[in-house]
Amino acid sequence: MRVVLISDIHSNAVALDAVLAALPPYDELWCLGDTIGYGPEPNRCLATIRERAIHALTGNHDLACLGAVSLADFNALARAANEWNNRQLDPDLRAFLEGLPARLTVPPAATLARASPRDPVWEYILDPATARANLRYFETPLCFVGHSHVPTIFRMASDDAWDFRRAQPDEVVELDPNARYVINPGSVGQPRDGDPRAAYAIWDTEACTIQFKRVAYDVSATQQQMRAAGLPDLLAERLAFGR
Numbered sequence: 322m323r324v325v326l327i328s329d330i331h332s333n334a335v336a337l338d339a340v341l342a343a344l345p346p347y348d349e350l351w352c353l354g355d356t357i358g359y360g361p362e363p364n365r366c367l368a369t370i371r372e373r374a375i376h377a378l379t380g381n382h383d384l385a386c387l388g389a390v391s392l393a394d395f396n397a398l399a400r401a402a403n404e405w406n407n408r409q410l411d412p413d414l415r416a417f418l419e420g421l422p423a424r425l426t427v428p429p430a431a432t433l434a435r436a437s438p439r440d441p442v443w444e445y446i447l448d449p450a451t452a453r454a455n456l457r458y459f460e461t462p463l464c465f466v467g468h469s470h471v472p473t474i475f476r477m478a479s480d481d482a483w484d485f486r487r488a489q490p491d492e493v494v495e496l497d498p499n500a501r502y503v504i505n506p507g508s509v510g511q512p513r514d515g516d517p518r519a520a521y522a523i524w525d526t527e528a529c530t531i532q533f534k535r536v537a538y539d540v541s542a543t544q545q546q547m548r549a550a551g552l553p554d555l556l557a558e559r560l561a562f563g564r
């Protein structure tokens with residue numbers, strides 16, 4: 322089975338369209354959360370995920386847009402964008418988002434945790450110590466996370482040797498069946514690793530590989546939508562830099 326992994330779309334439907342158009346044949350699409358917040362098209366992104374994703378998670382920005390966590394936990398720009406996103410939501414799409422979990426297990430091989438298995442809504446996994454500390458909070462060989470917006474792979478071998486690093490575009494990683502992994506496919510709608518292209522990954526369960534992918538999209542189109550909506554200009558500008 323080929324599983325497409327996407328995360329952190331953040332209401333950037335132009336980027337999401339580019340990813341979907343670039344996909345090779347696949348079996349399932351899984352979304353690791355933060356489908357909305359920051360960007361200009363929350364309803365179109367949610368409708369697409371509802372239609373296409375077999376599994377989908379909720380994230381801290383999703384919850385903030387729903388009013389389910391305090392907006393005080395966000396900086397002023399993110400807060401303004403979350404409030405704007407909240408006002409746009411169609412009632413049926415709001416109900417869909419409210420029904421999503423922050424973590425789930427897909428037996429036998431995968432755990433999906435929005436941020437980390439230990440703290441599914443808030444914890445960033447950006448260093449090996451945090452990744453290692455999370456290993457005892459899930460049972461499966463693989464754990465897929467989002468939240469940091471940086472494509473990363475953490476590998477813990479059976480002899481406790483480990484490797485934690487950023488994944489490179491188009492890199493294909495062969496998965497060691499005796500190791501455990503924490504894998505972040507990166508962000509579709511607001512990459513933060515210096516590469517503005519939309520990020521995603523494909524897990525091939527038969528070949529035992531993860532492929533990290535990037536696809537260019539029309540950043541200026543999303544920026545124009547954001548400015549027309551009155552969203553904070555800095556949030557539009559950062560898309561061009563992948564920061």
Ligand code: ZN
Pocket residue numbers: 329331355382468469470
């Ligand atoms: Zn995010």
